[in-house]
Amino acid sequence: MNSPFDQSHNHLAWHSSKWEKYRGTDIIPLWVADMDFAAPPALQAALAAHVEHGVFGYTRVPRNxxxxxxxxxxxxxxxxxxxxxxxxxxxxxxxxxxxxxxxxxxxxxxxxxxxxxxxxxxxxxxxxxxxxxxxxxxxxxxxxxxxxxxxxxxxxxxxxxxxxxxxxxxxxxxxxxxxxxxxxxxxxxxxxxxxxxxxxxxxxxxxxxxxxxxxxxxxxxxxxxxxxxxxxxxxxxxxxxxxxxxxxxxxxxxxxxxxxxxxxxxxxxxxxxxxxxxxxxxxxxCEPWRQELLAYLRVNRDCVIATMQRLKIAVTRVEATYLAWLDCRHIPDAHRFFEQHGVGLSNGAPFGAAGFLRLNFACPRSVLNEALLRMEQSLAPI
Ligand SMILES: Cc1ncc(COP(=O)(O)O)c(C=O)c1O
Missing domain, CATH: 3.40.640.10 (Type I PLP-dependent aspartate aminotransferase-like (Major domain))
Structure with missing residues (x-):
């Protein structure tokens, strides 16, 4: 493991919406815009100090x-x-x-x-x-x-x-x-x-x-x-x-x-x-952490784009966000199709674009690679 972003976490322990959706299945969740990464250590430390204080009443906007x-x-x-x-x-x-x-x-x-x-x-x-x-x-x-x-x-x-x-x-x-x-x-x-x-x-x-x-x-x-x-x-x-x-x-x-x-x-x-x-x-x-995050996301983005190009799925270049937008109109019921092959993406219909899917690549590279492999394998027989 080379990067803190490679680390995996037990997301079900605290009921992550992203992971609860597929609890008990072998579907990798790449849907809602939530990252699989722990928050920056400095932010975690600030929260830990607050928890340590132990009094959690109504709170005003901090003066600074x-x-x-x-x-x-x-x-x-x-x-x-x-x-x-x-x-x-x-x-x-x-x-x-x-x-x-x-x-x-x-x-x-x-x-x-x-x-x-x-x-x-x-x-x-x-x-x-x-x-x-x-x-x-x-x-x-x-x-x-x-x-x-x-x-x-x-x-x-x-x-x-x-x-x-x-x-x-x-x-x-x-x-x-x-x-x-x-x-x-x-x-x-x-x-x-x-x-x-x-x-x-x-x-x-x-x-x-x-x-x-x-x-x-x-x-x-x-x-x-x-x-x-x-x-x-x-x-x-x-x-x-x-x-x-x-x-x-x-x-x-x-x-x-x-x-x-x-x-x-x-x-x-x-x-x-x-x-x-x-x-x-x-x-x-948290600025140094954000810079590390962006570097990690860039590599993940490039993996997604390279895979989609191989799969002949048109994909955005993704200048910003950790969300890739895929044109899957040629795959019947694409959202269900990929779920059946173990990858949970966001369905394009609620975004106003049926047949498209959104892929969230803010996850450890090992998880992303497995999801991309499943997508490749699912399309191999077509
Ligand atoms: C453009 C945009 N606005 C708002 C939100 C949600 O913001 P919040 O969680 O603060 O309601 C999202 C979440 O993905 C988003 O992508």
Missing amino acids: LPHVTVEYLQRHYDWAIDDASLVWLPGLVLGINLAVRAVCAEGDAYATFTPVYPPFLDAAKHQQRGLIALPLITMVNDAMDFRIDFVALESSLSANPQTRLLLICHPHNPVGKAWSADELRQLGAIAVRHDLIICSDEVHCDLILDAAQRHLPFALANPELAARTITLMGMGKTYNIAGLGVAFAVIEDATLREKFHAAMTHLVPDINAFGYTAMLAALTE
């Missing part, structure tokens, strides 16, 4: 957390915000629903691009608002790539003037794109023209795999956007602490922030005390 978060945004993305812009949240699916509820009145709609993380689509049903789902343009050369269809967006907005919100995923789950400055500027210009608020879910922004590429927050893409953007961020994906329920929104415009707060009233619980502790450690002590 806003300042530490502002510094992190400045250091990592050159983003200067006031700490009054921060809204603490126990989760980002909640944040997506709050954004839809706060910005769209009854009868209004929001637009988003498919395929996309299913809660982006489900929020329409949950909040009883209209949904305009616009397919990304798929291009296949040496790898599968996706582009925003700006023409379709613009004409759909003109045809649907009740659209108030554009919900984007940046970097994008599941297609693994970190949208370029040019793409963000074009989106921004359209948003300004149609007077839209943008909710940009940036939870995957610290998982850009290309070392040379830097995350550009949507709110920074042009000077007019800060006042009309709700940015959702959190440490859950990068530091594998999704189970601790801590996240935040950045909303620089005070009126928009008030609307968001109003949507939260009497519905949103406090963040649990361990969430704050973990987040502080993630923001201040």
Whole structure:
């Protein structure tokens, strides 16, 4: 074993959702966006010290957390915000629903691009608002790539003037794109023209795999956007602490922030005390660990791409996230097919793309290699 990420853990001991789904079977779970890795040692140590304290009552936002978060945004993305812009949240699916509820009145709609993380689509049903789902343009050369269809967006907005919100995923789950400055500027210009608020879910922004590429927050893409953007961020994906329920929104415009707060009233619980502790450690002590993680994920990504190319399954190049998006439309009932051959992937249908599958490669290389071998063997007789 050469890397801490090679280590395997007993995931069933603490009821990991990812592993419980296939408890008692021989199916390797590569579905939900949760990594199989232990959180950074510094973060574990901070939690251990908190447990040692032994008193776990109602807890306020730690006094230094806003300042530490502002510094992190400045250091990592050159983003200067006031700490009054921060809204603490126990989760980002909640944040997506709050954004839809706060910005769209009854009868209004929001637009988003498919395929996309299913809660982006489900929020329409949950909040009883209209949904305009616009397919990304798929291009296949040496790898599968996706582009925003700006023409379709613009004409759909003109045809649907009740659209108030554009919900984007940046970097994008599941297609693994970190949208370029040019793409963000074009989106921004359209948003300004149609007077839209943008909710940009940036939870995957610290998982850009290309070392040379830097995350550009949507709110920074042009000077007019800060006042009309709700940015959702959190440490859950990068530091594998999704189970601790801590996240935040950045909303620089005070009126928009008030609307968001109003949507939260009497519905949103406090963040649990361990969430704050973990987040502080993630923001201040875990950068070397994140760099090691990215290096490990890059190799895993390359293994997935090489295997899929051999299997003639079109796959994304995955600029960001630990999620590969596979075009399996030529394999009948592909999700079940791979489960029957011992690999549990995410089904594309809830993302708005039946026949596609999402593969989570954030697992020890031995586990990934076994899963990829099973996929190769399952397709061998075809
Ligand atoms: C784009 C995106 N937003 C939000 C979430 C979930 O965030 P949370 O666990 O904070 O609700 C995920 C999880 O995979 C995600 O991919």
